Amino acid sequence: MQYPIWELTTFGGGFFIALVAVVHVFVAHFAVGGGLFLPVFETLAAKLRSAPLLEYVKRHTRFFLLLTMVFGGMTGVGIWITISVIAPQATSTLIHTFVFAWATEWVFFLAEIVSLLIYHYRFDRMDRRSHLIIGWLYFVFAWLSLFMINGIIGFMLTPGAWLTGGGFWAGFFNPSFWPGLCFRTAMALMIAGLFGFLTAHRIEDEETRELVYRCCARWTIVPVVLAVGFGWWYFSVLPPEALERLTVKAARMTAFYRLIPFLAAGLFVLGSVMILRLRREARISLSLILLLLGFGFIGTFEFLREAARKPYVIHGYMYSNQIRTADLDGLRESGLLASAGWARVGPITEANRLEAGRVLFQLQCASCHSIGGPMNDILPLTAQYPLVGMDAKIAGMGRITPVMPPWAGTDQERLALAAYIVDGLHGGKPGNRAWTPPQLTVDIPPFDRDKDEYVLLAWNNLGMHCISDSYAEWVLLPPANDLFAQLIRRGDKPEVVTEGVELSYHVEPGFEEPARASLFWEHAECLFGARPEDNVGLAGCGLIGPMHENGELNCFEAKLIPVEPYPADGGFNPYPVFTVVAREKGTGRLLAATRAVAPTSTEMGCRNCHGGPWKVDDLAGISRTTGRNVLRSHDRLSNTELAASAEGGKPRLCQSCHPDPVLGAEGNPALLNLPAAIHGFHANFLSGRGSEACAYCHPNRPDGPTKCLRGVHAQADIGCVRCHGYLEDHALSLLKREQEQGKQRAGRLMAHLTPRSAENLAAINPRLPWMQEPDCRTCHVDPNVKPDAKTSLGFNTWTTGGDTLYRNSPDKTGRMLCIACHNSPHANYPAVNRYGANRDNIAPLQYQGNIRAIGAQGNCAVCHLKEVTADVHHLGRAAMK
Structure with missing residues (x-):
């Protein structure tokens, strides 16, 4: 960053x-x-002894000189001025690397000028x-200039062995040198034919004019065919990542990629038509159209070549904003402003943050993006954020x-730019x-x-059900x-009762009619195939x-309420x-009743990044603006048409494409499962953060309307990352399993993620989402010993499957579920x-008058009518082995 900044706004670089x-190209x-066109046609005129044709060559030479030499x-x-500012x-790198090549090219260019002036x-x-x-000498020198420039231009996209110390010749004769030279030679011949069309209409002699048109047609259509073939060769030698950028349909440049065959076909067809005898006016119109097609053809190629280099200006060596790849880590450590000698901004403060951001925009973004301008306008691209x-x-x-x-x-500079x-x-x-x-x-x-x-215990099994x-x-x-x-008959040996009883539930007043405030039922059939x-x-x-017996878990359940x-x-x-009631079957005698929270929140934070307002009361819910922004991002990056589908009244269930164990959705087995895709994608944007990264999406921000992490772990200041790992770790554990299943997309999302809770990627254990979660016994090794709240780490030791999850695990007796006494994940007693x-502590207050787990602090008499002298419920780690 040793050069001054050319401050670009409306017209970006x-x-x-x-x-x-x-x-210019x-x-x-x-x-x-x-x-080549001039001496060939002059030779033809001499051979045919055609004065009109010779006169045409002379007049075309004047046009040629004014256009190529002067303009x-x-x-x-103009190019040198433009690239230098x-x-x-990058310009300095090209000059210093290829100084002798430039000098040689300038000698050839001088020889061109002299030859053309004499000619x-x-x-x-x-x-x-x-x-x-003299004419042939001009062509030789012109082509040699192309030879030299092609090596330098090709180097910027395919530096090849130069990157590993190959030196001048490795950089000059780079992998794209020969296909690029052949392609450009074919293009040069084609363009000569196009300009021949443009000047041929001035020939008064009809036969001579027809001869020139026919010859120019061949000068056009044959090189077009050659250019297509050489172009295919050219693209085949590009670095794989550069070629991928051109062929990924989600990329904006794809429209240009698709133009090439149409432009080539247009040139071939209309060039062939020019062989036929047509009215003079028709030929003039076709000549202009052909010239525009030719300009579009070479312009599209140049655009794609530039696009294929992105994000580099010299592939693998220097980014488009002039930052060398080798300097990246140092700049992240020391700061971009401190390294930019011409930046007049001191340490970032609240007072100068916007000014610092403006300078950072010029350093980092302005080489490609304009502000309100015609190309790569940053304003519409960032309007939603x-x-x-x-x-x-x-x-x-x-x-x-x-x-x-x-x-x-630095992170501080990044926030200033934002x-x-x-x-x-x-x-x-x-x-x-x-x-509040x-x-x-x-x-x-x-x-x-x-x-x-009887004692009746009720709970929700997730601790928080999030609704999109x-x-x-x-x-x-x-x-x-x-x-x-679970209904427990109290006694000397308490018993879990599942026969001869009926359990039912009902929600508190105000929540009985969710369809009043929800569009779920309107779209359920489209989304789930049922209404x-x-x-x-x-x-x-x-x-x-009513609740239904779940024999596998030895309990009763009501599913998908x-x-x-929204009251x-x-x-x-x-x-x-919810109130849960147990009655004797047949008689209807009340046996027990209790209450439990059914946590459910629409405070999913998509709008924090994708923009748009909250849907309800400026607090929660995904608004249409936010939802549509999410779809557009998905469409742009994954070549889908979800936004158009939603616009047409056909919303989509994410699991209709992505497999997901939580819904038992098979989806498309070739795609990443939904949790791996979501966490893997977003981890690339939210790296380096702590539990706040979780709260950007999940309803747990400290001042938000939900605060779902409310159990004993929250009271001990044990955040998300202590169990689930930092977002990078969490994502890598999910992606690693998908990678082991042969899904290549996992590797792409993993490429830029670095583990933070493990020494390296190899140390992270893969897992299946929802079925393999942090194992409680990683920290709670002995039920009589409290884990260290500062050092205990639950990440990277997973349950073996869905049957060993905390919410599905029985106690030592095999009858009582752990969750029945300890409450839901994220809301373990005591919860705030x-x-x-005490909204989450109903059962402990009901049965033992405190907010501890059921039976804690010597309250075994909640269920046991006989004194308990041993722990009959908990099983330590040692006993499990």
Whole structure:
């Protein structure tokens, strides 16, 4: 970063490169092909002794000189000026690496000029043989100039062995040298034919004019065929990652990639038509059309060549923003501003953050992006992002989007750039508002320890069921909460009762009609292939009804209850309370009753990165704007048409494509399973963060309306990463299993992720999501010894399968479920709920008058009527072996 900055705003660097370079390249190729055109046609005129044809060559020579030498020379100087101010570091590298090649090319260029001037001004003053020698010399020198320039231009895309110390010759005769030279030679000949069409209409002699048109047609159609073949050869030698950027359909450049065969076909067909006898006016029109097609053909090639280099200006050596790959780690350590000698910004403070961001934009982005300009305008590309999303987008550059250089700078500088784009260019985006929820009371059901015969325990098995309520756009998880219960007959030897009893449930008032506030039922058939009645879930359960025996778990359950966090009187409450009742079968005698929270939240934080408002009360829910932005991102990166499908009234279930164990969805087995795809993708944008990265998506931000992590671990300040690992670790454990299943996409998402909770990737144990989760006994080795809250780490030791998950695990007796006494994951007793401190602690308060786990602190008498002298429930790690 040793050169001063050319501050580009409306017209970014890409605009000037496109404006000057493509025009010059078109004219420069004409200078080569036309150099052969002139002596060939002069020879033909001499052979035919055709004065009209010789006169045409003379007049064409004048046109050729003015266009190639005068205009071409001006655009050539324009290229040097443009690249020296837009890409000074790269220009310096090219000059120093190929100084003798440049000197040689300039000698050839000087010889071109002299030859062409002699050829034009001595056209009728030299004998024909000498004049033709000068013409042929011009062509030789012009082609040798192309030879030299082709080596340097090709080096920028395919430096080959130069990167590993191969030196000048390895860089010059790089892998694309020969296919590039052949392609450009064919292009030069084709363009000569196109310009021949353009000037041929001035020939008055009809037969001579027809002869020139026929010859020019051959000069066009034969090189077009050759150019297509050489172009195929050229693309075949590109680095695999560069070729992938051109062929991935999701890339913006694909439209240009598809243009090549159409442009080539147009040139071939219309060039062939020019062989026929046509009216003079028709030929003039076709000549102009052919010239435009030719310009488009070479312009498209140059655009694709430039695009294939991205994110580099010199492949593998220097990024398009002039930062060398070797300097990247150092700049991330020391900072980009400190390394830019011409940047006049001191240490970043709150006062100068936007100014620092503006300078960082010029250093990092302006070489490609304009501000409100015609090319790569940064404004529409970043309009949707709030600050968190913009910061994440910058952090993920060069990972998921390979055409972008990776971020070079400190985290503080990255945030300053994000703030400049969001606040400086877009005027800011509203953040999340802090929420102080109401303190709701909950009635604790009565229990008489001396008289009551039964204890009824109820729980939700997930601790938080998240709903992606963007039903008209896409669905990740539907409203589908599960309630479980176990009925224990108290006694000297308590017994779990499953026969001769009936259990039922009902939700608290205000939550009975979720269809009133939800579009789920309107789109259920499209999404799930079934249309349950309003307020009834996908498994046939409503907000009131019977529970069914689950013999495998020795409990009762009600599956997929479609409760939503929107009470009838308005507002947001993610913790509706259900009452569960046990009655004697046949008589209906009440045996026991209890209550439990069924946590369900729509505070999924897609809008934190994808923009848009919250859907409900500026607190929660995925709005249509946010949902549609997510679809557009998916379409752009994965070549899908989900946004158009949603616009047509056909939303999609994510698991219809991605396999997912939680729904038992097979999806497309070739694709990554849904948790691996989601976490693997987003980890590339949210690396280097702690538990806050989890809260960007999951409903757990400290000042949010849900705060789902509310159990004993939260009270001990044990965040997400202590069990699940940092986001990179979490993603790698999921992706590693997918990679072992032969899914190549996993490797692409893993490429830029570095483990943080393990020494290396090999040390991370792969896992199947939902079925293999952190094992409680990793930290809780001995039930009588409290784990160290500061050092215990649950990451990387997984349960063996769904049957060994905490929520499905029985105690030592094999009858009681651990979760029945300890409560849901993320809400283990004692839990603190934002909507009322003890809203999650109903059962402990009901049965033992405290908020500890059932039976803790000597409360065995909740179920045991005889004194207990041994731990009959817990099983330590040693006993498991």
